[in-house]
Amino acid sequence: MTESIAYLRTPAAIRERSAKVLKHVEDGQSHWFSLSGDGLEAAVQATLAVTRERFPNPAAIPFHSRWRHFEVGGHDRWSALADRLKGLPPEEIARRRIDLAVVSVLLDAGAGTAWSYREPGTGETYARSEGLGVASLHMFANGAFSRDAKGDPLRVDAERLAALTPMDIAMGFQVKAHNPLLGLEGRAELLRKLGNTGLDRPGALFDIVAGSGEVKAESILAAVLDKLSPIWPTKLGDVWEHPAAGLVPFHKLSQWMSYSLVEPIEGAGLEVIALDELTGLPEYRNGGLLVDAGALRPKQRALLEKAFKPGDEAIVEWRALTVMLLDRIAEHVRGHLGLDAASLPLVKVLEAGTWFAGRKLAAERRPGGGPPIAIESDGTVF
DSSP, X not given: OOHXXXXXXXXXXXXXXXXXXXXXXXXXXXXXXXXXXXXXXXXXXXXXXXXXXXXXXXXXOOOOSXXXXXXXXXXXXXXXXXXXXXXXXXXXXXXXXXXXXXXXXXXXXXXXXXXXXXOTTTOOEEEHHHXXXXXXXXXXXXXXXXXXXXXXXSSOOHHHHTTOOHHHHHHHTTOBTTBOOTTHHHHHHHHHHHTTSSOSSGGGHHHHHOOSSEEEHHHHHHHHHHHHGGGSSSTTSSEEXXXXXXXXXXXXXXXXXXXXXXXXXXXXXXXXEOGGGSOOOOSHHHHHHHHHTTSEEESSXXXXXSEEOTTSHHHHHHHHHHHHHHHHHHHHHHHHHTOOTTTSOHHHHIIIIIHHXXXXXXXXXXXXXXXXXXXXXXXXXX
8 A cells, every 4th residue: 555545544644635625625616616604603502502402411411323323212222132142242233333333434425315214113314414324224134134034143244245135125124115215226235235345244343443441533443444455346446536636535435434343442441532632523414514514615616506526626625614614603502611632522412413503504504404415326426
């Protein structure tokens, strides 16, 4: 691996290149966006409003991770599965939780506005990320990813992943003509590629990062990017060109995955430190908050009227601005709540927070609650 590619895999590179894009916009050089201080404060206030509504006690704010989606509707679905794993050592339980988290995150790209999942047992219906999370957990619970679905269902094995088909995903996600899921083939392809990375199971990531006592969050991301890089459809993964900054990395799904591995690792008795080395997630909810609140003001009507591809300059710029402005929002939110970064790290601001504020504003402004800027998703970036 060349030094430049190694650098592009670091959170420092994400912020450094995104900062160049921010300066480009601040200097008035952008064809796409201008910044508004008043709009940024509106985004802060929207974030504070949902934070106070959801978490009257800020000390109770959990991490922004896939595990929150497994709890939707007030059901602690993992605990119900964990009862079936009693007797296993903590390290093996961590591996199985990582098995689930990795597969579920890779299935967690934009679902589209027409898809939903009716949960067996509860009869409740969920859409978007919550629906994708619940559906993937039920596939895991039923042994869909295990080499021994009947004898040892609660695990993910490479040989099973390598044989997955789009039809397997379609059946697990209740996809039909009237219930279409965006990026179905892209999702299946990601899981097939995951089965061919050389890891016998995703949970092997635990053994790569687990040392004695402390694990740096950046080390989790490094392991994810190192071991899973072959699955991405482009050579560098979630890295894109911008004229003001050259190659701009984001690693959105990889960081989302890294955040989602924290709880399994800590559940095995280790401590994950330096969480704020990772960045905010540049996806359409956080980015949508900035546009809908007026922090980012489109310079062209085309931004709001046509669909863009992930590599288009406008989308790369939007995502880079999202990374930088999420850091600023986090600082303001902490100030309003009288907390420091140790007690309210960025990952908790996202959960409290920016993601839900983005969803709320989207629902108020557009039928179906889609993002303000449309992206043609292939199931691997958004």
